[in-house]
Amino acid sequence: DTVHAPVVILGTGLAGYGLAREFRKHDADTPLILITSDDGRSYSKPMLSTGYTKDASANDLAQMDAGSMGKQLKASVWTMTRVHAIDTDNQLIKVGDAQTAVHYSKLVLAVGADVIRPPIEGDGLDMVYSVNDLLDYDDYRTAMSKHKVKKVCIIGGGLIGCEFTNDLLNGGFDVEVVDPLGYCLPTLLPEPAGKAVQAALEEQGAVFHFGPLVTAVNQRDGGVTVSLNNGQSIHADLVVSAVGVRPRVDLAQATGLTVNRGIATNRLLETSAKNVYAMGDCAEVDGHVLVYVAPLMAQARALAKTLAGEATEVSYPAMPVTIKTPTCPVVVAPPAADAQGDWQIEVDGSDVRAEFRGADGSLLGFALTGDATKAKIALQKELPPIMA
Ligand code: FAD
Incomplete structure (x- = not known):
């Protein structure tokens, strides 16, 4: 029973x-x-x-x-x-x-x-990797060394795409990134903060293509050609798809x-x-x-x-997310989707301090880059819980 x-x-x-x-x-x-x-x-x-x-x-x-x-x-x-x-x-x-x-x-x-798989055509789809668990990671690392990869094309400039970009640059690879939106981490950060991350990664050698969609990946000379819907194409040895989950x-x-x-x-x-x-x-x-x-x-x-027998509801405090782009550190606590307010943004080079405040001045979210991430603890204390 x-x-x-x-x-x-x-x-x-x-x-x-x-x-x-x-x-x-x-x-x-x-x-x-x-x-x-x-x-x-x-x-x-x-x-x-x-x-x-x-x-x-x-x-x-x-x-x-x-x-x-x-x-x-x-x-x-x-x-x-x-x-x-x-x-x-x-x-x-x-x-x-x-x-x-x-x-x-x-x-x-x-x-x-599950990873979201964008609709892509072509005969090079074997070389498109998404890394969402340890077995995927093993396949990706094996392919990187087997194909002696020097250059990677990343589909998606969001959290996972930017983290992989920074990581591959640290590993000495060339990286080109494609995203249909306008700047790095577009769904998490206000534009000046996303641009700061972009500039820092570009400084390390990353090349970004903002605006177009990837439509096809085809084999070419042991590598692949990645076709974009703006008519451009990118040559790479391997593709990482990081469109979201x-x-x-x-x-x-x-x-x-x-x-x-x-x-x-x-x-x-x-x-x-x-x-x-x-x-x-x-x-x-x-x-x-x-x-x-x-x-x-x-x-x-x-x-x-x-x-174990003691019915307990979950509650969420404010939970800022740290994005692992050490070349330009990022901490973000996105405001709730229905939050009413405005971004107040201070930019100093790659240090961006963006605070989302309601009409009464209360802090409802923030995005920090570079040295501005030092304000995380103080700002976190001011945030309302996500689910009290
Ligand atoms: P999973 O780890 O995906 O586990 C799902 C499990 O279910 C697996 O064991 C799978 O085998 C099993 N399963 C699925 N379907 C079935 C089935 N039908 N039958 C039996 N078993 C099944 N979050 C952060 O907070 N900070 C970060 O810095 C961060 N970095 C990340 C970097 C990457 C590259 C990725 C991909 C995610 C990152 N995340 C980060 C997100 C975070 O890792 C996830 O939120 C978390 O690991 C999810 O854990 P999970 O157990 O819910 O899912």
């Missing part, structure tokens, strides 16, 4: 393993199963975009294998196992070939986010759970089905989709208590 059935967590990223760790602080005995479609190695995903700066292979980044994680967490970790279907009425999940069914008392979806909702959708931009939950992380929860990049918590580490840690702490 369900009383003795295990707690099952789908996913062994920072969300799945983070939750398991927190849960074991409150409950040492309830059987715990973690199921993952990858190899279950634990690693810190943010390290994937600093690999050349730190000269780290996929093996270097792996902290522990699935077996050691299982031992440490007193859990059973099933690797290379994809979950295809969930029967929420009978509290069963179907794994692998769907012949195996596992009963759960509580089920947590921590299945992460979206919550992985296919399994939840097929299960009939309520899905908006992410798998919809309340502040207890409960989905629309009984005893099924969601957290991490795949979740939309009370309307918030935040694909960063700090929110998933807050979720893990709250949900661990809930699963």
Whole structure:
């Protein structure tokens, strides 16, 4: 019966393993199963975009294998196992070939986010890499050395694109970046701050193409030609696609759970089905989709208590995001989408201090670059919580 059935967590990223760790602080005995479609190695995903700066292979980044994680967490970790279907009425999940069914008392979806793949044509798509987990990272590093890559074209000038740009420049590679919008980190930063990041990366040798879309990648002389919709083309040895991520909702959708931009939950992380929860990049918590580490840690702490019998809502303090572009450091706390106010911006070379303030003068968000990032702690204290 369900009383003795295990707690099952789908996913062994920072969300799945983070939750398991927190849960074991409150409950040492309830059987715990973690199921993952990858190899279950634990690693810190943010390290994937600093690999050349730190000269780290996929093996270097792996902290522990699935077996050691299982031992440490007193859990059973099933690797290379994809979950295809969930029967929420009978509290069963179907794994692998769907012949195996596992009963759960509580089920947590921590299945992460998918990369967005822009529609690109051509015969060179084999050379387009996106790096969203440790296995991807291994493939990318292997291709970089196998093809003796000297020049990389990056699709996307947002957070991940700019981090890869800085990292590849640190690694001694030539980098050209394409983004349809007008400057670096356009969805996170006001223009003067984004321009400061752009100028700093250009100073290190990066070449930016703002405005056009990539339409095709074709093979050429052992490398590729990247075609843009403004008629220009870029020659490179390898392409990194960094267009963004979206919550992985296919399994939840097929299960009939309520899905908006992410798998919809309340502040207890409960989905629309009984005893099924969601957290991490795949979740939309009370309307918030935040694909960063700090929110998933807050979720893990709250949900661990809930699963151990003490219903606990998650709350979010202000959580500024640090962008790993050391050539021009960036910290940003974007204002809420519906926030009313104006940017007040001071620019001093690559040091930009941008404060988003409401009509009453209250601070609702900020963006800092260069030396201005030193104001982070003071400004963070002034911000309202994201979800009180
Ligand atoms: P994931 O780590 O993606 O884990 C998902 C898990 O679900 C995997 O184990 C997968 O195998 C499993 N899975 C998926 N589908 C199934 C299925 N059907 N059946 C079984 N298992 C399944 N955030 C920051 O706050 N700061 C940073 O500096 C930062 N840098 C980043 C740099 C890069 C390059 C990237 C890609 C992201 C970065 N982020 C950063 C975001 C942060 O890393 C993520 O928010 C976080 O790692 C998400 O963890 P997760 O466990 O929700 O998802």
